[in-house]
Amino acid sequence: MQTTINPNHKYIESVCSKCPGTHWGKSAKCRIHDMHIGKISSCQQWDDKEAEQWIDDDGQLALTNLEPVLELLHVAQDQLDGYYWMTQQIEKLRSKIQSGLGSNDDVAAGTAQYGIEATLPKARGRNSDPVFREARNNLQAWERLNRRVKRFEDKVKRVDAFAEKNNLSEKEQIVLEGIMDGQKMKDIAKEIGVSRTRAQELKNKVVNDLAWAIYDEEKKKEKALS
Template sequence: MVELEPALEAIQRVEQDLRDYHWMAKEIHDIQDWDKHQKQYPREVWESLLGAGTAQYGIEASLPKAQGVNSDVTYREAQKLLRKWERMKRYERKVKKLEASVAMLQDERERAVAEGILGIEDV
């Protein structure tokens, strides 16, 4: 029974990836669209918008600042962009693996079922 557990886990992981295919493909498209939107404005516009959220006066300026937390707005936005980019690349790898695996299926019926689950016509 112990020898079957890794195989069952792998099957469950593949099943989950098959179910998540549409969601991952949509997320890739959304991140790419978001990136195109970001690039249509000059850097100065984004810096002015990002800097607008930083408290520079008033009561917020007198409150204690958190220790060990980076309050640089540009740094936080760069980290957020990097996380989005890495997520998109991870999803792209999974989607490509799924599409390649479905294309390699020899049994026509299995391929048709897998393509139906993925919602693709031809791989």
């Protein structure tokens, strides 16, 4: 009788033996799948190849350490994918701010008259002034738009800094710059002469490196505050 080797035996040895599902290797039955580990044909941990990213902590997989790593990857992905859109939004918001939010002359005059005081509590009766109320609303809207611009600018500057200084290959750099320019992945793949699948793999590498850059940036901020 021919013996069949489970193709996932490498994961059984490296992952299951350190997983709480088998009580860290003390049981041959996985509590998560409710079956013998030798009969398990697929596992989310294997499919995602998370075993390669887990951190060994005293012989046990420190699962909680994955959370900040995955969060950074999501942040990097969102900021890279949203880069082109954010640059467009910054220009639109700046134009809106400079145009005075489309306010009329009376509202603009009211803003100039009341200034920052428009956001402070007033004596009874004064808030009935329609010009004052409009000026206050106008100022609050102006402040909201400025905060939004600042958030977008911080994210854009982060990606810009990464694009200027990184360890990417030439093709990875082209993928990065193409995404920043708003190109579609199929067009980027065609430009560098690879399949869309390969282009996506290159993008994943870019995202991973950007995540590390964000991690280093956050650590520097923490160190500066300590």
